[in-house]
Amino acid sequence: MKIERVDLSLLYLPYVRFFETSLGREEGREFIIVKVHSEGLCGYGEVVAQATPSYSYETTATAWLILRDFLIPLLFSKDLARPEEFYREARRYRGHPMAKAGLELALWDLQAKKAGVPLAKLYGGTRPDIEVGVSLGIENSIPELLERIMPFIGEGYRRIKLKIKPGWDIEVVKEVRKHFPDILLQTDANGAYSLKDKAGLKMLDAFNLLLLEQPFPPYDLWDHSRLQKEMKTPLCLDESIISEDTARQALEMKSCRVINIKVGRVGGMVEARKIHDVCRREGIPVWCGGMLESGIGRAHNLHIASLPNFKLPSDLSASKRYYKEDLIDPPIELQRDGTI
Incomplete structure (x- = not known):
């Protein structure tokens, strides 16, 4: 399986009602969707970083940069397709777990679709x-x-x-x-x-x-x-x-x-x-x-x-x-x- 293209989308969904924690009150959520394409199939992942560095130091802006400038180029330069391989190679970059997870999850989804089995399996x-x-x-x-x-x-x-x-x-x-x-x-x-x-x-x-x-x-x-x-x-x-x-x-x-x-x-x-x-x-x-x-x-x-x-x-x-x-x-x- 060879990765042909990776797309990033920045989205915002409003909540049906505000959600407040000790970190503050939010009315909606900004997040990134990762799409990995190969041989007519598409694997989807979600980057859970928020717009502000509250729960984590990561934000949608930092995750976008790390994906665009480091993780996606790594995928192509090393010809990676399996999520376990990506995990091992991505360890060279410190931190940024949410950015890494979004791309890795898309690779898992792609692998499951390629095998014709549920992710859980x-x-x-x-x-x-x-x-x-x-x-x-x-x-x-x-x-x-x-x-x-x-x-x-x-x-x-x-x-x-x-x-x-x-x-x-x-x-x-x-x-x-x-x-x-x-x-x-x-x-x-x-x-x-x-x-x-x-x-x-x-x-x-x-x-x-x-x-x-x-x-x-x-x-x-x-x-x-x-x-x-x-x-x-x-x-x-x-x-x-x-x-x-x-x-x-x-x-x-x-x-x-x-x-x-x-x-x-x-x-x-x-x-x-x-x-x-x-x-x-x-x-x-x-x-x-x-x-x-x-x-x-x-x-x-x-x-x-x-x-x-x-x-x-x-x-x-x-x-x-x-x-x-x-x-x-x-x-x-x-x-x-x-x-x-």
Whole structure:
């Protein structure tokens, strides 16, 4: 298989409703679609970098430059077609995992189409139905948040995730747990706290949470390990896990009891599978996080979440959760049993 052409498209999709985290409020999402052409087939990938360097130092502008000036030329100069080969060669360039992942995923999609098999089969997936949850952003008030939760439970979502930050945390979780005592509930801070907030974070132990995700800033492992020793709630690392090595280090340090795998954050499926495998060997469950992707990125995530150690509901909601009109047709839809 020989790559003939690579196209990049910069797109913007408005959300059906604003989405706010500890990093700020957004009304829509800018992102890049990668298309790789070969022998009449086209593989699609999505670069999950945002317009601003908030979740990550990468942006759509930096990812476009890295793809245009380095990664796509590398593909042609080395005559690469297999995603594993691209992964190995692209390691010469430091950082920029989201740019790398977008192109690698397009190569995986192309390879699956060439072989006539689902992506999940190439990845080693074992399940046809993916258990999913829904993420709720920071709202204007607690009553508004409670009102928004009920319809999602009615649709069948198996788990609710609440975004938290200082000042929008303990009372919010307390009220949600009071109104919904039996739901699987977890929280996500996106690194909004520090060790000085330990006493307040430990109060979350009272609410029977599935996990507390990334309370401390990106890349930290040590302070998370100190906090985990004092909390019964499992900590889950997101922004701190950028490779197989950081996953191994986090487990050795007992920095967490769960790991969130986002293929864009770790630089592609090859690295994501390595993280999955090291966690599986150590008996640590993983789940697939989302970046509010379009249907293209979301479809990739569903195939990734079919691997056997994805034990917790993933952040892979139906298309209509975020977008009035998705890029794919038919859109991704939730089944009544809470799976996709």
